[in-house]
Amino acid sequence: MSIVVVGSIALDSIETPKGKIENSLGGSAIYASLAASYFGSTYLVGVAGEDFPSEAISLLKEHNIQLDGLEIKPGKTFRWKGIYNDWNQAESLHTELNVLLEFSPHLPNSCKQCNSLFLANIHPQLQLKVLKQMKSFRWVACDTMNYWINLYPEELTQVIEKVDIVFVNEEEVRQYTGIDNIFKAARKILETKVQVVVVKRGEYGSVAVFKDDLFFSPAYPLEEISDTTGAGDSFAGAFMSYLTTQNSLDRNTIRSAVRYGTATAAKCVSDFGVQGLVHQDFSNIQMMFNQLQKWT
Amino acid sequence: MSIVVVGSIALDSIETPKGKIENSLGGSAIYASLAASYFGSTYLVGVAGEDFPSEAISLLKEHNIQLDGLEIKPGKTFRWKGIYNDWNQAESLHTELNVLLEFSPHLPNSCKQCNSLFLANIHPQLQLKVLKQMKSFRWVACDTMNYWINLYPEELTQVIEKVDIVFVNEEEVRQYTGIDNIFKAARKILETKVQVVVVKRGEYGSVAVFKDDLFFSPAYPLEEISDTTGAGDSFAGAFMSYLTTQNSLDRNTIRSAVRYGTATAAKCVSDFGVQGLVHQDFSNIQMMFNQLQKWT
Numbered sequence: 001m002s003i004v005v006v007g008s009i010a011l012d013s014i015e016t017p018k019g020k021i022e023n024s025l026g027g028s029a030i031y032a033s034l035a036a037s038y039f040g041s042t043y044l045v046g047v048a049g050e051d052f053p054s055e056a057i058s059l060l061k062e063h064n065i066q067l068d069g070l071e072i073k074p075g076k077t078f079r080w081k082g083i084y085n086d087w088n089q090a091e092s093l094h095t096e097l098n099v100l101l102e103f104s105p106h107l108p109n110s111c112k113q114c115n116s117l118f119l120a121n122i123h124p125q126l127q128l129k130v131l132k133q134m135k136s137f138r139w140v141a142c143d144t145m146n147y148w149i150n151l152y153p154e155e156l157t158q159v160i161e162k163v164d165i166v167f168v169n170e171e172e173v174r175q176y177t178g179i180d181n182i183f184k185a186a187r188k189i190l191e192t193k194v195q196v197v198v199v200k201r202g203e204y205g206s207v208a209v210f211k212d213d214l215f216f217s218p219a220y221p222l223e224e225i226s227d228t229t230g231a232g233d234s235f236a237g238a239f240m241s242y243l244t245t246q247n248s249l250d251r252n253t254i255r256s257a258v259r260y261g262t263a264t265a266a267k268c269v270s271d272f273g274v275q276g277l278v279h280q281d282f283s284n285i286q287m288m289f290n291q292l293q294k295w296t
Numbered sequence: 297m298s299i300v301v302v303g304s305i306a307l308d309s310i311e312t313p314k315g316k317i318e319n320s321l322g323g324s325a326i327y328a329s330l331a332a333s334y335f336g337s338t339y340l341v342g343v344a345g346e347d348f349p350s351e352a353i354s355l356l357k358e359h360n361i362q363l364d365g366l367e368i369k370p371g372k373t374f375r376w377k378g379i380y381n382d383w384n385q386a387e388s389l390h391t392e393l394n395v396l397l398e399f400s401p402h403l404p405n406s407c408k409q410c411n412s413l414f415l416a417n418i419h420p421q422l423q424l425k426v427l428k429q430m431k432s433f434r435w436v437a438c439d440t441m442n443y444w445i446n447l448y449p450e451e452l453t454q455v456i457e458k459v460d461i462v463f464v465n466e467e468e469v470r471q472y473t474g475i476d477n478i479f480k481a482a483r484k485i486l487e488t489k490v491q492v493v494v495v496k497r498g499e500y501g502s503v504a505v506f507k508d509d510l511f512f513s514p515a516y517p518l519e520e521i522s523d524t525t526g527a528g529d530s531f532a533g534a535f536m537s538y539l540t541t542q543n544s545l546d547r548n549t550i551r552s553a554v555r556y557g558t559a560t561a562a563k564c565v566s567d568f569g570v571q572g573l574v575h576q577d578f579s580n581i582q583m584m585f586n587q588l589q590k591w592t
Contacts, residue, residue, distance in 0.1 A: 183517050204500035207514070214591045218503070218512035221479050295510045296592045 001244040002041030004069070004111045004137075005033045005237060006130050007120025008100060009046040012273060013081040014090075018226045024273040025056045027078065028120035028143065031230030032237030034277040035264045036118070037063040038285060039241035043111050045069030045130070047103040049077040059278065068108040073099040087228050088202040107133045118240040119163070120233055121145050124155035131162050139243050141165035143236050149176045161192050164249065167236045169200040183209060195249050198239070198258070200232050205262065208254050215251060217258045218296065220266035220288055227272045231265045234277055238264035238285075256289075263288035297540040298337035300365070300407045300433075301329045301533060302426050303416025304396060305342040308569060309377040310386075314522045320569040321352045323374065324416035324439065327526030328533030330573040331560045332414070333359040334581060335537035339407050341365030341426070343399040345373040355574065364404040369395040383524050384498040403429045414536040415459070416529055417441050420451035427458050435539050437461035439532050445472045457488050460545065463532045465496040479505060491545050494535070494554070496528050501558065504550050511547060513554045514592065516562035516584055523568045527561045530573055534560035534581075552585075559584035 007029030013022045029046040036042040043066040048056075052072060060067060081094035105126055112135055119127040119142040127142055134140070140163045148156055149172055156176070160166055166189055170182050179185035186197040186209035197209045205218040239261035246253045263285045270276045303325030309318045325342040332338040339362040344352075348368060356363060377390035401422055408431055415423040415438040423438055430436070436459045444452055445468055452472070456462055462485055466478050475481035482493040482505035493505045501514040535557035542549045559581045566572045 181519050184519055201500065204497065205512075207517075214517060216501075216514035216592050218514075221503075221510060223477050223480055296512050 001116075002043060002114045003036050003116040003118060003241050003244050004043045004045060004107060004114045005029050005036055005118045005120055006045040006069075006105050006127070007032060007122045007233070008078055009048045009052070009070075010078045010080050011051070012229065013079070014227055014229055014273065015083040016227045016272075017084065019272065021227075021272045023079070025053070025059070026080065026229065026273055028122060028230075028233045030060075030274060031233035031268065031277065032118055032120045032240075033060070033065050034063055034274055035234035035237035035268070036241035037065055038264065038280065038282050039238060039260065040244050042066065042241060043069055043108075043114055045105050045107060045111070047071045047073055047099050047105075049073060049075045049099045052077050062279070066110060068110045069105075071103075073102070075099045082229070084228065087225060090229065105130050107135070111135070114244075116140070116240055116244045118236060119143065119159065120236070124148050124152045124159050127159045128155060131159065134162075138247075139164050139240065139249070141167060141236065141240050143167040143232065144172065146172055146175055160189060160194060164193070164195050165240070166194050166197045167200065167232065168197065169202070169232065173197070173199055182207070183214075187211070196254055198236075200235065202228075206235070206258060208258055210251070210254075213251055215255050215258060216296075217262050217292065220262050220292060221295075222266055222270060225269050226276070228269045229273065230277075231269050234268040235261035235265040259289045259292045260285065262292055298339060298410045299332050299412040299414060299537050299540050300339045300341060300403060300410045301325050301332060301414045301416055302341040302365075302401050302423070303328060303418045303529070304374055305344045305348070305366075306374045306376050307347070308525065309375070309390075310523055310525055310569065311379040312523045312568075313380065315568065317523075317568045319375070321349070321355070322376065322525065322569055324418060324526075324529045326356075326570060327529035327564065327573065328414055328416045328536075329356065329361050330359055330570055331530035331533035331564070332537035333361055334560065334576065334578050335534060335556065336540050338362065338537060339365055339404075339410055341401050341403060341407070343367045343369055343395050343401075345369060345371045345395045348373050358575070362406060364406045365401075367399075369398070371395045378525070380524065383521060386525065401426050403431070407431070410540075412436070412536055412540045414532060415439065415455065416532070420444050420448045420455050423455045424451060427455065430458075435460050435536065435545070437463060437532065437536050439463040439528065440468065442468055442471055456485060456490060460489070460491050461536070462490050462493045463496065463528065464493065465498070465528065469493070469495055478503070479510075483507070492550055494532075496531065498524075502531070502554060504554055506547070506550075509547055511551050511554060512592075513558050513588065516558050516588060517591075518562055518566060521565050522572070524565045525569065526573075527565050530564040531557035531561040555585045555588045556581065558588060
């Protein structure tokens, strides 16, 4: 059982109250794939430029991430520069789309065996292109961001109408639905075929909203945070990769998916860039999962 | 098994995005006592002025709240006027201490049988006066606010050193300890004889921090909120009143106390002033308790 992750591949320069990194491996598909790799076979679909470091390729291979869907195109890799004054919201200082501008994702045949698809944060038009090539995935999920909700709400709605699970944060679900109460807002999205809306609440954890049920999880309590970039991507990547082994989206399955996502996201934010997600011991993630269960 | 609640008695004028009320029954001891009354015999200790409405007295009696400790003094009842632009923080527009200025609380003999004491939000010097009269209570807890932390930190520390349980919100625990991370900050307070620090997180619920354990609870999900005044007081009142029947502060006891506090606080914020706490059916609070258990 395996998962396809489609999204952005980036070289990030990030400044947080704890320090800074330059041109470091990033992007929604990278964070989500690394997180997913702890739970099952993972296929990455995205585009990078000729400047994409060979060490990054090696790192992804060390995590057994299948790269048939990784395109290396002439030009530079997508670059993002951001600064965190508030842990929950980065201020974008600079964005260079570069090769992402011309990107037209396609699912390689090797993905045929995959049973889950995660459309990580990327232009909804690209998410739609992937959905048009969709094979018979058991579970399909999407993530997005305020920028796309603001500029491409119709395309985003077309995406949401085709998925089983939607990942959004509180601000995004309010912005997308125009409803201030996050439970009402999530239920608005559940009027489609979407089965679960996972509302991410930053340091306060998340709530999974079903048509007739709820599941709350706190964030994993950390005494130190280094960089919250990729927290949501790694939460969703782990969540969806865990689901590849599951046959239903019942509350116990979602409960476990949320806890694995929460633990993996905590690993992510405990270090800069993707460092917290690299070469981790799964038993450590399992231990954090068990503690979350105990603490709630 | 019964509880003594000491704190402020007020006539509040409150404006929220949902409406306004004038000279309405309020104060930390009132909210906490009404919440406590659903769980056991409750003794109120506080001071009101000659303008204190007889309907308020009747209301408290209808809730079987013992009023031997209620002093009616010449002058006006403490008055507070506040407006909520943000549900988590009221802006105080006007405060008249009135009879509270000269208040010197004393525990009536009838309280001898009580086994728990809740020092609701009031001047720490008054909380200390009560602690000096302390009988052999099984559990003693205190609440406070940013104002006292700012002006009377030494007195507040003397109070905290004498209690088993401390209720604070995130901002208060950071302000009192000077530590930004709420888990570290709570553990700093746990260096005393305090056994549990309950950190209130507004719409995100609460976390009970023990020396070697944690318990997270979400807030009860509401689709409509009217007025968050008294939410923390009613949370703590219900929490402490439930504890009067318990012999230890083990995690299962605290878990139940947090959930009863959470359900009762949700009742409080669902209507204006104390209306949400008045003449409720306990089975309804129990149902909310059960749902909280299911949703986590």
